[in-house]
Amino acid sequence: MEYSFAEQTKNFKSSAVRDILSVIQQGNVISFAGGLPSEDLFPLDEVQKAYEKVFASGKSSLQYGLTEGFTPLREAIQTKMDGKEIRTSLNNLLITTGSQQAIDLFSRVILSPGDVVLTEDPTYLSALQVFRSYGAHVVAVSSDENGMEYEDLVAKINEYQPKFIYIIPTFSNPDGKVWSTERRQQLLDLCYEHNVLILEDDPYGDIQFHERETYPPVASLDQKQSHVLYTSTFSKSVVPALRTGWVTGPTPIIKMMTQAKQMADLHSSSIDQQALYYLLRDFDLDGHIQLLRREYYQRMTIMRDCLNKLEPGVFTWKEPKGGMFMWVKGQKHLNTTTLLNNAVEKGVAFVPGAPFYVDHPEYNTFRLNFSHPTPENIKLGMDRLVDVLLNPVTN
Amino acid sequence: MEYSFAEQTKNFKSSAVRDILSVIQQGNVISFAGGLPSEDLFPLDEVQKAYEKVFASGKSSLQYGLTEGFTPLREAIQTKMDGKEIRTSLNNLLITTGSQQAIDLFSRVILSPGDVVLTEDPTYLSALQVFRSYGAHVVAVSSDENGMEYEDLVAKINEYQPKFIYIIPTFSNPDGKVWSTERRQQLLDLCYEHNVLILEDDPYGDIQFHERETYPPVASLDQKQSHVLYTSTFSKSVVPALRTGWVTGPTPIIKMMTQAKQMADLHSSSIDQQALYYLLRDFDLDGHIQLLRREYYQRMTIMRDCLNKLEPGVFTWKEPKGGMFMWVKGQKHLNTTTLLNNAVEKGVAFVPGAPFYVDHPEYNTFRLNFSHPTPENIKLGMDRLVDVLLNPVTN
Numbered sequence: 001m002e003y004s005f006a007e008q009t010k011n012f013k014s015s016a017v018r019d020i021l022s023v024i025q026q027g028n029v030i031s032f033a034g035g036l037p038s039e040d041l042f043p044l045d046e047v048q049k050a051y052e053k054v055f056a057s058g059k060s061s062l063q064y065g066l067t068e069g070f071t072p073l074r075e076a077i078q079t080k081m082d083g084k085e086i087r088t089s090l091n092n093l094l095i096t097t098g099s100q101q102a103i104d105l106f107s108r109v110i111l112s113p114g115d116v117v118l119t120e121d122p123t124y125l126s127a128l129q130v131f132r133s134y135g136a137h138v139v140a141v142s143s144d145e146n147g148m149e150y151e152d153l154v155a156k157i158n159e160y161q162p163k164f165i166y167i168i169p170t171f172s173n174p175d176g177k178v179w180s181t182e183r184r185q186q187l188l189d190l191c192y193e194h195n196v197l198i199l200e201d202d203p204y205g206d207i208q209f210h211e212r213e214t215y216p217p218v219a220s221l222d223q224k225q226s227h228v229l230y231t232s233t234f235s236k237s238v239v240p241a242l243r244t245g246w247v248t249g250p251t252p253i254i255k256m257m258t259q260a261k262q263m264a265d266l267h268s269s270s271i272d273q274q275a276l277y278y279l280l281r282d283f284d285l286d287g288h289i290q291l292l293r294r295e296y297y298q299r300m301t302i303m304r305d306c307l308n309k310l311e312p313g314v315f316t317w318k319e320p321k322g323g324m325f326m327w328v329k330g331q332k333h334l335n336t337t338t339l340l341n342n343a344v345e346k347g348v349a350f351v352p353g354a355p356f357y358v359d360h361p362e363y364n365t366f367r368l369n370f371s372h373p374t375p376e377n378i379k380l381g382m383d384r385l386v387d388v389l390l391n392p393v394t395n
Numbered sequence: 396m397e398y399s400f401a402e403q404t405k406n407f408k409s410s411a412v413r414d415i416l417s418v419i420q421q422g423n424v425i426s427f428a429g430g431l432p433s434e435d436l437f438p439l440d441e442v443q444k445a446y447e448k449v450f451a452s453g454k455s456s457l458q459y460g461l462t463e464g465f466t467p468l469r470e471a472i473q474t475k476m477d478g479k480e481i482r483t484s485l486n487n488l489l490i491t492t493g494s495q496q497a498i499d500l501f502s503r504v505i506l507s508p509g510d511v512v513l514t515e516d517p518t519y520l521s522a523l524q525v526f527r528s529y530g531a532h533v534v535a536v537s538s539d540e541n542g543m544e545y546e547d548l549v550a551k552i553n554e555y556q557p558k559f560i561y562i563i564p565t566f567s568n569p570d571g572k573v574w575s576t577e578r579r580q581q582l583l584d585l586c587y588e589h590n591v592l593i594l595e596d597d598p599y600g601d602i603q604f605h606e607r608e609t610y611p612p613v614a615s616l617d618q619k620q621s622h623v624l625y626t627s628t629f630s631k632s633v634v635p636a637l638r639t640g641w642v643t644g645p646t647p648i649i650k651m652m653t654q655a656k657q658m659a660d661l662h663s664s665s666i667d668q669q670a671l672y673y674l675l676r677d678f679d680l681d682g683h684i685q686l687l688r689r690e691y692y693q694r695m696t697i698m699r700d701c702l703n704k705l706e707p708g709v710f711t712w713k714e715p716k717g718g719m720f721m722w723v724k725g726q727k728h729l730n731t732t733t734l735l736n737n738a739v740e741k742g743v744a745f746v747p748g749a750p751f752y753v754d755h756p757e758y759n760t761f762r763l764n765f766s767h768p769t770p771e772n773i774k775l776g777m778d779r780l781v782d783v784l785l786n787p788v789t790n
Binding site for chain 1 (some may be wrong): 439
């Protein structure tokens, strides 16, 4: 039988990165390709204790739950949001299966085919896939190291009248960038003026290397709570297997997303949500985040020091101020997809940068992850990579 | 700010049943309204042991997982499917967040606005909501006690050329009906002939009261594995809080649904999936299902015996052969929504039947759930309900 799929599936695209990852997960290749947190640092014992508390609370813990999420967990997240000066209420806080589901549900209730979404460039690949799967047209805004550039942003808003602007302003995936406070405020002011929504994706914000700097979420600047949807997750600060994220924003939109979630999966795992509640109650999550900051900073510096062995000017990168990624750009003629083959032969892998671009890929870029490999493997893998970069094989 | 939602949200509808349930969950009302399994029968100790095994397997159990699901769990489900003579491979088996997500992902990859879906009438309310949310037009097919009626089915297939036919052939929600084997085969033959897909929703099939009867899933008759998508869940046979279901069917469709799931939430909770794998490996699930069958049968007979106190002919119902629901029809003038107010005043609740109908509600129907209340409460609640039914207050 020939299957006739929905019109929108013509916009479906399998993740190029995922395809690359499946090739790499073999042998003794040291991989800087994925976007995984460090397993060594998972608080396994504390997680286990939290699940024990769920089961000790009795059989009703195993029953169906609310679509909005487990209420005590939502209250704990409110407290966490207060700490970031993002005001929430139980009416505008929805638990999701990771922040990926928040991106999907928001797109589902906002995007009609032909609508425009503005994004940074490069940006999170799976978000691009979601927007396009709903028939949206994604338009890239020019950015410099401080965030989207004002003039291009104004021009694109005027030209395209976008439904929303998607940003990862703090330690972005893939390029690790941080927006300046000024640019955050500028974006918000423009969105107020032109009635455009903002989807602020903040999975990495907690992993901040420099204690004294502040990176206010755009949602915290949105005093009216009218224009910003903010999503984050416990995948990076606790463990990914929990698949627990959340989203907050204007109440009418969260209500509509809750209806969409009811249709999508009724509710996320409530055993996990209850465990997370006990974990947040009894575990020093802030202390754990401090540990992650120190460890990831150390891993980043090892990677940075290896990259410093390269000839200045041939490869360029910026030291990230947090998050999990370094973004490297080679000279114009370089094709990092070809380079990846050489690298894998030498026992090291990265992700070519091209798939992260909206529509004009820069083939001379690649992304390195420093959170997952151990410090020893970063040293070993980077030595191999530097060797490949200094002595490229011409195919 | 006025928010401009996606076109399809005009088809969103909050669940009338859910709204009713939120009113009922108060005081000492005995509720037959929900669709919950019995908490008393949850295998709490075994579930707890299964989670302990996950954590004992080490920190890598807490890392990101595959979109398709945890491979050993998928293999265990293959064995379970073999027992129902549904052939599967790892290529066409996807883990979902409950069977609700399977219904949603299938609709997402198949339905374009204006497409037609044929359903039974009444049928599962949340499935209707999903189909309509993708802009589909839902058309009801006439049914008798053996399933969809052949002539109307042929007529509707010819008239509407539907994208698929949605059925709950074994102990349906809401009306507890079972299709005859003949009707199952007839439906499949028609779908072969007219190239129409079938979405077979089977959350209740395991809860079968009469050992010797057989109700072959339509998917088991689909020798070509070409036309039937089959979904089920562990929510009823193990515990709902796990939110773990699965779907199997033609490989190209499962592949497309996997792409949709990657965008929707990357993957379902992998802690839960691993726990379920250990539970299926080490726990006598078949024995537990036998226990559920005996217990739910006993609860159903208590409810049935109470209904038998009503005057024959005034209220009609059929004794269900499995599942969790009884479906009662009153005389033509009866409005069960009005009746619900009287009932709640007397300390008992049910769900009016109207919301389960596609477009011609029968206001004289209601659904009773016998799985969730204890036997004692079924007796007590049914005495109250029979009193209300025998002495209705005219408003």
